[in-house]
Amino acid sequence: MTSDEKLPRSRRITHRQDFLRIQSTGRRCRSAHFLLATLPRVNAAAPQDARHVSDTLLPEHDDARIGITITTKVDKRAARRNRLRRRIREIFRRERARLLSGRDLVIIALTGATELEFVSVEDEVRTLLRRARLYRRN
RNA sequence: GGAGACUGUCGGAUAAUCGCUGUCCCCCACUGCUUGCUGAAAGCUUUUGCGCUGCCGCUGCGUAAACUUGCAGCAAGUAGUGGGGGAUGGAGGAAAGUCGGGGCACUGUAGAGCAAGCCGGCUGUUAACGGCAGCCUGGGGUGACCCAGAGAAAGUGCCACAGAAAGCAAACCGCCCCCCACUACUUGCUGAAAGCUUACAUAGCGCUGUUACGAGAGCUUCCAGCAAGUAGUGGGGGGUAAGGGUGAAACGGUGGGGUAAGAGCCCACCAGCGUCUUGGGCAACCAAGGCGGCUCGGUAAACCUCGGCUGGUGCAAGACCGAAUAGAAGGCUGAAUCCUCCUUGCGGGGGGUUCUGCAGUUGCUCGCUGCAUUAGCCUUCGGGUUGCGUCGCUUAGAUGAAUGAUUAUCGCAUCUGUCCAACAGGUGUAACAGAACCCUGCUUAUAGCGGUCUCCUGCC
RNA sequence: UGGGCGGUCGCCAAGCGGUAAGGCAGCGGCCUUUGGAGCCGCCAUUCGGAGGUUCGAAUCCUCCCCGCCCAG
Numbered sequence: 001m002t003s004d005e006k007l008p009r010s011r012r013i014t015h016r017q018d019f020l021r022i023q024s025t026g027r028r029c030r031s032a033h034f035l036l037a038t039l040p041r042v043n044a045a046a047p048q049d050a051r052h053v054s055d056t057l058l059p060e061h062d063d064a065r066i067g068i069t070i071t072t073k074v075d076k077r078a079a080r081r082n083r084l085r086r087r088i089r090e091i092f093r094r095e096r097a098r099l100l101s102g103r104d105l106v107i108i109a110l111t112g113a114t115e116l117e118f119v120s121v122e123d124e125v126r127t128l129l130r131r132a133r134l135y136r137r138n
Numbered sequence: 139g140g141a142g143a144c145u146g147u148c149g150g151a152u153a154a155u156c157g158c159u160g161u162c163c164c165c166c167a168c169u170g171c172u173u174g175c176u177g178a179a180a181g182c183u184u185u186u187g188c189g190c191u192g193c194c195g196c197u198g199c200g201u202a203a204a205c206u207u208g209c210a211g212c213a214a215g216u217a218g219u220g221g222g223g224g225a226u227g228g229a230g231g232a233a234a235g236u237c238g239g240g241g242c243a244c245u246g247u248a249g250a251g252c253a254a255g256c257c258g259g260c261u262g263u264u265a266a267c268g269g270c271a272g273c274c275u276g277g278g279g280u281g282a283c284c285c286a287g288a289g290a291a292a293g294u295g296c297c298a299c300a301g302a303a304a305g306c307a308a309a310c311c312g313c314c315c316c317c318c319a320c321u322a323c324u325u326g327c328u329g330a331a332a333g334c335u336u337a338c339a340u341a342g343c344g345c346u347g348u349u350a351c352g353a354g355a356g357c358u359u360c361c362a363g364c365a366a367g368u369a370g371u372g373g374g375g376g377g378u379a380a381g382g383g384u385g386a387a388a389c390g391g392u393g394g395g396g397u398a399a400g401a402g403c404c405c406a407c408c409a410g411c412g413u414c415u416u417g418g419g420c421a422a423c424c425a426a427g428g429c430g431g432c433u434c435g436g437u438a439a440a441c442c443u444c445g446g447c448u449g450g451u452g453c454a455a456g457a458c459c460g461a462a463u464a465g466a467a468g469g470c471u472g473a474a475u476c477c478u479c480c481u482u483g484c485g486g487g488g489g490g491u492u493c494u495g496c497a498g499u500u501g502c503u504c505g506c507u508g509c510a511u512u513a514g515c516c517u518u519c520g521g522g523u524u525g526c527g528u529c530g531c532u533u534a535g536a537u538g539a540a541u542g543a544u545u546a547u548c549g550c551a552u553c554u555g556u557c558c559a560a561c562a563g564g565u566g567u568a569a570c571a572g573a574a575c576c577c578u579g580c581u582u583a584u585a586g587c588g589g590u591c592u593c594c595u596g597c598c
Numbered sequence: 599u600g601g602g603c604g605g606u607c608g609c610c611a612a613g614c615g616g617u618a619a620g621g622c623a624g625c626g627g628c629c630u631u632u633g634g635a636g637c638c639g640c641c642a643u644u645c646g647g648a649g650g651u652u653c654g655a656a657u658c659c660u661c662c663c664c665g666c667c668c669a670g
Contacts, residue, residue, distance in 0.1 A: 005156065010220080014526060014538055067538070078234090079571045086158090086542040093157060094543085118543070235662085236600095286650105297653085298616040386653030439651050439659040440615095454600075454670055524670100574599075581661065 007093040013067030013104060022067070022106045029132045033113035033121075036128045037106040041065070064099050064134075066092045070109040080114040087118055091125050099134050 013019060026039035068088050070081045088107055107125070116124075129135065 007157065008221095009158095009526090012538080016538070019538075069538080077571070082572060083542080085538095090157075090543050122543095237661090296615095437652075452600075583662105 005093055005097065007089065007096070011063055011065050011096070013065050013106065018104065019067055019069065019106055022104050023108075026104070026106070027132065029128055031124050031128050033110050033116060034124060034128060035108040035110060036132055037108070038132055038134065039104050041102050041104050063101055064096055064103045064105060066096075067104070067106045068109075069106065070113075074109045074111055075114040077114075081109075084109060084114050084116075084121070087121050088125060091122050095126065095129065098136055099129065100136060103134060105134070 013022070022039045023037050026037040029036045029038075066089070068085050070085055072081075075081050075084075088109075092105070092107075107128075113121070
């Protein structure tokens with residue numbers, strides 16, 4: 001079981017610098033309640049920029065990574081924000097094996113996203129992934 | 139049955155799949171460190187051996203090692219990271235708001251006073267509190283119950299508009315008494331004028347003698363003066379707080395006496411205050427009785443007074459490791475005196491006291507601490523670093539931050555099957571909401587399920 | 599997470615115990631052929647919400663709601 005559905009910390013983006021880099025230079029795609037930013041991960045492309053990061057933090061594997069941003073502006077209640085983040089993570093966990101490898105994804109929630117049901121979130125995120133052409137060819 | 143009051147409890151259960159995360163154990167890979175072994179290399183400061191040197195000693199040189207230094211490989215241990223496997227733990231009643239209290243940590247000063255802030259019936263509870271429990275007093279409610287709580291006779295301030303007056307009590311209107319002036323009325327006296335009568339009797343006025351006239355007397359009317367009284371107006375002096383369309387609030391209430399008018403001025407009852415005694419209660423306070431003065435506005439969530447509590451800052455506290463760097467400018471650095479040591483002495487060293495200067499704390503004062511000499515202290519500016527660092531830290535515990543998705547059964551709620559029960563089927567499985575140092579309260583948000591009690595209505 | 603500041607008309611705001619100034623905007627009128635300018639008038643169901651203190655609260659007290667700022 002190599003292409004599993006696990007989502008450990010190495011498949012998540014955990015640094016603010018990565019978030020900012022992906023959001024500013026990556027391709028962006030918008031739907032009603034979410035904003036998706038993607039960037040191919042090139043380990044040796046920018047050695048000067050990523051000197052601190054690439055040495056120690058970049059993983060050995062080539063799988064896609066995800067980062068989720070939900071600010072308090074989206075919803076003031078922490079429980080709602082947590083639930084939405086877990087749901088997005090669950091969707092990515094299931095879809096990851098079918099996605100292109102070597103990509104970093106950042107999903108930013110917009111106002112009203114915390115009011116959605118799980119099925120609606122799933123539809124929207126899948127549509128976004130398809131529009132960003134992140135699925136494998138086969 | 140309806141309407142309420144108070145209070146308790148709970149925040150679904152079991153099983154399964156995939157996934158997240160803390161700790162522990164095992165395996166693999168990588169990295170660091172330590173130790174040992176092996177290998178090659180370098181060095182002669184130290185130790186030892188050998189050679190230059192027949193023997194001994196010293197020195198020097200060279201060389202070697204089980205000596206030193208770093209390097210490589212292997213093995214073991216240890217730590218970290220990643221992966222795999224196993225075991226075990228993983229959000230709440232409010233985790234929330236961050237409102238109160240405490241622990242804990244630091245702050246060279248945490249010490250005193252003032253200031254500042256908070257609290258405020260009493261007793262208990264507690265580590266502490268503004269919490270809780272019981273009680274006391276006052277107010278609200280038909281009631282179960284609820285709400286409030288030091289001091290307004292220590293002082294200051296404020297009480298808009300209205301109102302005579304808003305707090306010391308007086309002024310104003312009004313009421314009453316006295317005096318003066320004026321006016322009106324009444325009564326009495328005096329005077330003058332006018333009108334009427336003057337009969338009878340009789341010794342009875344003058345004149346005339348036919349009527350009549352005059353004087354006098356009586357009566358009536360009017361005028362004037364004086365006196366007294368009453369009423370009114372104005373002025374002055376005094377008494378009074380009963381009354382005075384207001385206002386949130388107006389100087390005890392009712393009745394009687396009393397008075398020029400009135401008034402606790404006096405009396406009875408009632409309300410209230412102060413004080414004393416007795417009794418009850420740990421206390422707040424309550425009850426009874428006596429005495430007193432006669433009665434005292436509200437506001438302290440205005441200043442304030444009294445009593446109590448609080449030093450400040452807060453885990454981004456703080457401790458440690460690693461990495462990195464570059465400093466510059468400015469300011470301050472005294473006196474007096476005593477003791478002691480060195481010295482012939484000059485002089486120097488050490489210590490103490492007093493004052494002084496600078497710096498330090500929370501606002502101020504005192505006090506305290508450091509420094510007062512050739513190295514320190516302070517201020518300002520500038521430069522560097524900032525790591526998924528470690529600890530603090532947690533029988534949940536991170537540092538982009540762990541609980542999600544789905545299914546089955548039961549439970550619960552609701553709908554349908556003619557009402558109830560049972561049964562069957564459908565739907566939903568929630569709401570408020572997510573720990574970041576911990577504990578304890580309060581407040582706020584929210585789905586149910588009870589318990590006790592009160593009021594109203596109906597039936598038996 | 600901790601600390602601090604604020605909320606008054608559509609906008610900017612004064613007032614801080616005695617019943618809410620002012621400016622811009624808006625509406626109506628006058629003026630003008632018309633518009634602008636000018637002049638006059640109107641415009642706060644009560645001051646973010648709810649309780650409390652007080653005779654009386656935008657103001658004082660308590661609890662909530664919302665917004666902003668600072669600290670790695």
